[in-house]
Amino acid sequence: MKIRSNARTRAAAHLFAIALAVAPVPARAAGDPPLASVTLVGPPDIVFTPKRDACDGDDVPDTNARAFRDGEGQVVVFAMHTKNRALRGPDFDHLRIDCRPPLPSNGNADPALYDDASWITATWTEDGRRVEALVHHEFQANTHPGRCSFKEYLACWYNTVVAVTSRDGGRSFERPKVPAVVAAAPFRQDVGQGRHRGFFNPSNIVGDGAARYFLTSTTGWSGQNSGPCLFRTTNPQDPGSWRAYDGRAFSIRYGDPYRSTSQPKPCENVAPFPAPVGGIVRHRASRAWIAVFQAKADGSRFPVSGFYTTSSRDLIRWDEPRLLLAGATLYDDPCGSGGRLIAYPSLIDRQAVGRNFDDAGDHADLYFATLRVEGCTVTSDRDLVRRRVAIRVLP
Template sequence: MPDPSTPPPAARDARAPEASPTATPVAAGEEATQTGWMTVAARPEMVFDADRGGCGPDDQPDAPARAFRDAEGRVHLFASGSTNRSFVGPSLAALKHSCVSAYQGRHRGDPAAFDDFGWLAAFWTEDGRRVTALVHNEFHGWLRPALCPSGDQLACWYNAVTLAQSDDGGVLFGRVPGAAGVVAAPAHRFRNDLHSQSGYFNPSNIVAEGGYFYAFMALIDPISGRWGSCLFRTDDVADGRRWRGWDGTGFTVAAPSPYAAGAEAPAEGGGRLCQPIPNLMFIVGSVQRHVPSGRWVAVMRFNVWDRPTHGEVPGVYAAQSADLLHWSRPVLVLSDAQARTLTGDAEGVQRYPALLDDSTGDRNFATVGDAPRLYTIRTDTGSVFKGHRLIAWPMRLSLPPLAAAPR
């Protein structure tokens, strides 16, 4: 999954990013400070070291940790690469790694198929038997010389969010076919001349509120220069055609395949785009309802794309909201330097943060209490492909209750 080290064109060109139109920029030289409402409570636990316990060289944690409970009460945790291997056990504290690949893209060379590489990125289940998953779907055009003569990875990286489904409690997943399987696709057909990734990336976990299901998805549209974290919702989590993105005033933005019949400006772009949510960083790692306060809590990883509005301190950040649309400014929870001190690690960065909590009994892990665990994936400082370890950090949350019940 992408953890970009190169800013999008809007950031490179020093234009004000559309992602955070009302965010308060961090002044030059200002350092983020650690929040008092979410703190590290104890030293972390090593959950999985890919160099020691993996099933092969392709078995690397490479996505935010997601979990759900099946019909027998077993916890399934995914934080995998595109081989999508899980951890299964009676609780988050007692998981065993499986070498079974629950899902893989079929590496089809047609970008219209949206079936090249896929990461199971978010889950929802009502009964623990049928499980729907949002898939972070990458088309690697740079591996196809006929489509991408330059071999430029960024120019030929075409991304979407698609759907997969399991009917056996999350052991195996299959791609949802046709238009129903596409949740959010780029507003243009594949191009090899954009000099940046394009499409929708890195869906957060799914949460339910007021009869709808919600998830954040990162947008990069190099044609318009728009990028940031968008909020999508649906009344049917298992039908990609029913997901809609926030447009600034309502959930009206559909993002179907640009290869579908009647698609708007399929080659050149120009289709409607979602409006990124102010104050949030580029990629939302997870969002959960904090049960004691009723507030929503999001955790995010700082990267270079966030510098125009969020400063210079790399690490994990958190924000809070009453309604999923209006968020506090992110505050530092765990800097990379602090993480190295607590783990005794000479190097390494903490990527793909996500909160999970056994104590609330939530089948979809969409809620947390006062003592959740923050899961991160530690990688070597100079490479997102080396030194992968899944780490759990005991956290302490302290938030005052909302003055009124959330709408």
């Protein structure tokens, strides 16, 4: 498998640097005891491997798996690189890649168009036909002459969460004539170069009554701390209706810095996540929210590197993290990884009641990517894997 150099190194350079640069969110003085326990109960099962399954060299797992049922009852999963090809099938055991790219990345050199490098990172649908998607968009200024005063990817990296819509069950997505910005830094890409900047890696969208929520991380800037922030809307078909939590209410609307001079107040960071939230589900019996994420060992809250889970009643206060799967992640130095990394965790219950797989029973599957390392280089040899987990509500 071959893939463009920026694609091949995105995961390693991007997330490893973020782990070093994004300060951990301060924990509450006395963490609540966990509401739920998530444990592995099954061996790894390869869902997608590029050497066997890919359409071309762009098809590698490169983001957290997101799933929904389309209008024909087919399962649709997004987890690939910047052509955003979907896996489709009658169920999770019979997924095949659809070689039509529903949202290609066009490498546009105009940052105001938000059409450089895009990853579909969250989806929501009410009927399986119209699908709203949140896109992790990177303006990679180092690849566009004259756009950055540095040469390095991360020094020029400018990230925004934008929205796109499909009206054919996720087979194609439309970019609106005026970009639909959901979360953006209040300055343009040429400001503050020398480090990565913006909002990045949204979680999946989850529903609670009429409300929809997602968490997305920010690198921080003057007046805004780094870490995940929570967003809410009652109308995901209107990207402008998303509001971020300010510590008391969902009041913050982020404008497009290329079309607005607004300076929103800072959003409230949500503990205990050190950086992006991989995925969220709601346990059907207990109504507890359960999130999975990756963390680098820090000698205290995260004694070893790997995937952790935490649970919540309200998506704002989360309890003490519990280790789910130990292993070197993309937050760790690949030189000491032992040849393989794990990344991009999410939880999906194949028996979910909701069309968007945002609920789970007493069992689910942990989806994640494994990435082969050669020396100190993270390669494009990576698989999408799942492992069965058991979910138990604690007394």
